[in-house]
Amino acid sequence: MTLPDLVVANVEVPGRDGFWTLCCAQGRVLELVPHDPAAVFPEARVIPGRGLLLMPAMTDAHTHLREPGQEWKEDIASGLSAAAGGGFSNIMCMANTTPVNDNASVTKLMLRRAADSWPNGPRLFPVGALTLGLAGKQLAPMEELLAAGCVAFSNDGEPVADTELFRHALEYAADLAPVIDHCEDPYMAKGSGANEGVMSARLGLRGQPDVAEALQVARDILLAEYLHAPVHLAHVSCRRAVELIADAKRRGAPVTAETCPHYLLMTDAALFGYDTMAKVNPPLRTDDDRLALMQALREGVIDILATDHAPHAAHEKETPFEDAKNGITGLDTALASLWELVRLGKLTAEDIALRFAWRPAEIFKLPHCRFATGDPADFCLFDPEESWVVTTESLRSKGKNTPLLGQSLTGRVMLTVVGGHVVHELARPGA
Amino acid sequence: MNWPHKDLLDVSQLSREDVDVVMRTAASFREINSRPVKKVPTLKGKSVVLFFAEPSTRTKTSFDIAGKRLSADTFGLAKSGSSLQKGETLKDTVLTLQAMNPDAIVMRHSASGAADFVARRVSCAVINAGDGWHAHPTQALLDLFTLREVWGDELVGKTVVILGDIAHSRVARSNIRLLTMLGVTVRLCAPRTLLPKDTQALGAKVYYELEPALAGADAVMCLRLQLERQEAGLLPELREYARRFCLTKDRLALAAPEVKVMHPGPINRGVEIASDLADAGNSLILDQVASGVAVRMALLYLHITRKEKGETA
Numbered sequence: 192m193t194l195p196d197l198v199v200a201n202v203e204v205p206g207r208d209g210f211w212t213l214c215c216a217q218g219r220v221l222e223l224v225p226h227d228p229a230a231v232f233p234e235a236r237v238i239p240g241r242g243l244l245l246m247p248a249m250t251d252a253h254t255h256l257r258e259p260g261q262e263w264k265e266d267i268a269s270g271l272s273a274a275a276g277g278g279f280s281n282i283m284c285m286a287n288t289t290p291v292n293d294n295a296s297v298t299k300l301m302l303r304r305a306a307d308s309w310p311n312g313p314r315l316f317p318v319g320a321l322t323l324g325l326a327g328k329q330l331a332p333m334e335e336l337l338a339a340g341c342v343a344f345s346n347d348g349e350p351v352a353d354t355e356l357f358r359h360a361l362e363y364a365a366d367l368a369p370v371i372d373h374c375e376d377p378y379m380a381k382g383s384g385a386n387e388g389v390m391s392a393r394l395g396l397r398g399q400p401d402v403a404e405a406l407q408v409a410r411d412i413l414l415a416e417y418l419h420a421p422v423h424l425a426h427v428s429c430r431r432a433v434e435l436i437a438d439a440k441r442r443g444a445p446v447t448a449e450t451c452p453h454y455l456l457m458t459d460a461a462l463f464g465y466d467t468m469a470k471v472n473p474p475l476r477t478d479d480d481r482l483a484l485m486q487a488l489r490e491g492v493i494d495i496l497a498t499d500h501a502p503h504a505a506h507e508k509e510t511p512f513e514d515a516k517n518g519i520t521g522l523d524t525a526l527a528s529l530w531e532l533v534r535l536g537k538l539t540a541e542d543i544a545l546r547f548a549w550r551p552a553e554i555f556k557l558p559h560c561r562f563a564t565g566d567p568a569d570f571c572l573f574d575p576e577e578s579w580v581v582t583t584e585s586l587r588s589k590g591k592n593t594p595l596l597g598q599s600l601t602g603r604v605m606l607t608v609v610g611g612h613v614v615h616e617l618a619r620p621g622a
Numbered sequence: 623m624n625w626p627h628k629d630l631l632d633v634s635q636l637s638r639e640d641v642d643v644v645m646r647t648a649a650s651f652r653e654i655n656s657r658p659v660k661k662v663p664t665l666k667g668k669s670v671v672l673f674f675a676e677p678s679t680r681t682k683t684s685f686d687i688a689g690k691r692l693s694a695d696t697f698g699l700a701k702s703g704s705s706l707q708k709g710e711t712l713k714d715t716v717l718t719l720q721a722m723n724p725d726a727i728v729m730r731h732s733a734s735g736a737a738d739f740v741a742r743r744v745s746c747a748v749i750n751a752g753d754g755w756h757a758h759p760t761q762a763l764l765d766l767f768t769l770r771e772v773w774g775d776e777l778v779g780k781t782v783v784i785l786g787d788i789a790h791s792r793v794a795r796s797n798i799r800l801l802t803m804l805g806v807t808v809r810l811c812a813p814r815t816l817l818p819k820d821t822q823a824l825g826a827k828v829y830y831e832l833e834p835a836l837a838g839a840d841a842v843m844c845l846r847l848q849l850e851r852q853e854a855g856l857l858p859e860l861r862e863y864a865r866r867f868c869l870t871k872d873r874l875a876l877a878a879p880e881v882k883v884m885h886p887g888p889i890n891r892g893v894e895i896a897s898d899l900a901d902a903g904n905s906l907i908l909d910q911v912a913s914g915v916a917v918r919m920a921l922l923y924l925h926i927t928r929k930e931k932g933e934t935a
Binding site: 387388389390391392393394395396397398400464465506509510511512513514 | 711712713731732733734735736738739753754755756757792795818819820821822823824
């Protein structure tokens with residue numbers, strides 16, 4: 192009989208009544224059992240779980256790390272550190288590095304950097320480019336990228352405007368790995384960081400209409416149905432897109448979709464005063480869009496949550512709004528910021544486990560933990576009452592570009608375990 | 623009174639009382655501009671940086687003359703030939719300027735919010751001389767000054783039509799804010815491609831045809847049409863725009879008998895406004911230019927002397 196070497200005792204588990212004890216050995220789950228105060232584990236490190244929630248470690252299907260090429264914003268080591276602090280066991284990093292991840296050598300470099308800096312996780316899963324150089328002209332060598340370690344393909348950041356090419360990309364990738372599409376009509380979007388609406392009109396900013404996103408969503412749905420080839424729709428931000436996806440799913444179209452915490456938590460009102468921290472692509476939309484996304488997430492029309500973690504250096508945000516880079520850094524704060532929605536009764540902890548841990552790992556066929564015997568010991572302990580202020584020091588990412596900076600959050604990831612290894616641990620006052 | 627504002631970023635920050643102060647101060651300075659010797663020592667020893675990161679002739683010259691007539695030393699800084707063109711960030715440029723300790727920075731920039739960005743980083747006064755599509759407060763104030771010269775203080779009940787490229791116009795946005803605050807009815811008129819999608823955010827009534835917009839109007843402000851709007855696909859051609867929206871004598875006959883015509887310049891004659899109308903007796907276009915110097919003198923004076931007044935109060 193295998194003895195546990197890591198135990199979390201007396202912990203609450205979302206969706207289950209009472210207190211539980213999680214026993215792990217050699218990086219895997221042995222069992223999750225009702226807590227027995229009399230049980231002793233002489234060979235194990237025992238972590239007291241009272242007051243904490245046991246959550247599955249999360250999978251972020253949409254992370255931007257900046258290595259190679261822009262390590263001043265983020266490198267793979269700092270990105271994985273932020274992932275560990277945020278409660279993630281898996282992160283999928285997009286291909287828009289410099290050079291672009293459109294060949295095996297870049298993929299291998301990424302994986303080597305990850306292994307060197309974090310040999311015991313969190314795990315890095317590169318997303319290969321869909322087209323060479325993300326230029327939208329010629330398909331990238333997908334089999335080569337897959338063999339090197341990529342788990343999906345995407346032109347994220349540079350939407351493929353050529354519908355014929357995108358059709359071929361879906362067809363070719365169908366036998367290899369999922370395609371993730373950044374849905375944005377590049378002609379209509381014109382690089383704006385503001386939703387086209389009342390706020391953009393008042394501030395005199397070039398607006399990006401929600402239909403620019405919905406048009407591309409509609410295109411992708413039609414192609415996915417026509418070709419019987421799956422497509423995953425990235426960072427959905429608006430009601431119009433949600434309605435198209437809901438219709439498509441009713442017809443059985445092979446589409447999945449994600450949204451990000453910031454689209455659930457904020458609207459374009461955050462742009463008031465030209466706050467570049469709230470500049471993101473697609474842009475923050477209206478409250479109506481936010482509510483539609485919330486409902487879609489609860490109902491499964493939106494399958495998963497992803498951070499779209501987009502770190503930038505301070506000087507890249509400390510500019511006039513129109514010149515500022517798009518993006519919010521999200522790995523450190525994802526779970527804690529979403530917890531506000533749990534506290535308000537808009538989401539449950541089970542919703543988060545399902546949409547931020549289990550479903551993304553299923554869609555992209557990554558290891559994950561459902562607390563069944565034999566699952567990888569990938570979990571985090573979350574203190575739902577811990578109050579903390581988001582500061583540049585509290586963020587492990589090099590990117591400090593978040594509108595949450597200076598805000599107080601309630602709920603914090605106290606410990607993260609990946610494959611049985613503790614990769615993040617905060618001291619608990621009084622523990 | 624002690625001027626309460628460190629910076630002038632847009633008219634929306636001004637109260638009615640503030641606007642009255644600007645109007646009164648400008649009126650008192652206007653007389654200087656008609657003297658044989660057009661210079662007073664009011665701002666002697668003060669330095670004003672004219673930081674124009676976007677081409678400008680009228681506004682820059684107007685501020686330059688305004689500053690010099692008050693005996694301030696004015697220094698021009700354009701994007702071309704400056705560190706900005708070499709890739710320096712706006713923040714670094716501005717911190718460099720700040721280190722030279724000017725008393726005011728007058729700035730024009732192509733990005734909406736740029737003046738606000740600068741104002742939060744320098745201790746001297748920042749006067750927004752136009753930021754992107756957002757605001758052009760000194761233009762709105764000089765337009766108001768010009769109208770008050772004609773109408774006096776009786777603005778409530780007047781109707782002003784703003785005609786042309788509203789979507790991309792900082793002049794329109796500031797004028798709408800200022801005029802509606804003072805009780806003027808503002809009508810906007812443009813093809814839909816030159817209006818922002820959510821026009822209700824601007825707080826004015828919108829017309830897509832010129833004739834109904836002009837009916838009974840007391841003034842018409844034509845906006846400059848950037849020629850590149852045609853290339854961007856917003857208009858078929860300038861000729862067609864002129865056919866639909868050019869202000870002509872016949873069309874203007876639909877307005878009130880004493881209607882006034884305005885334009886912030888530079889004018890595309892025959893596109894935004896018929897050439898004869900631009901030069902006609904009811905045109906206030908050159909009055910606007912003259913008012914601009916007086917209003918800008920007032921604004922420089924109010925902002926630069928603000929601290930001294932506060933200290934002695």
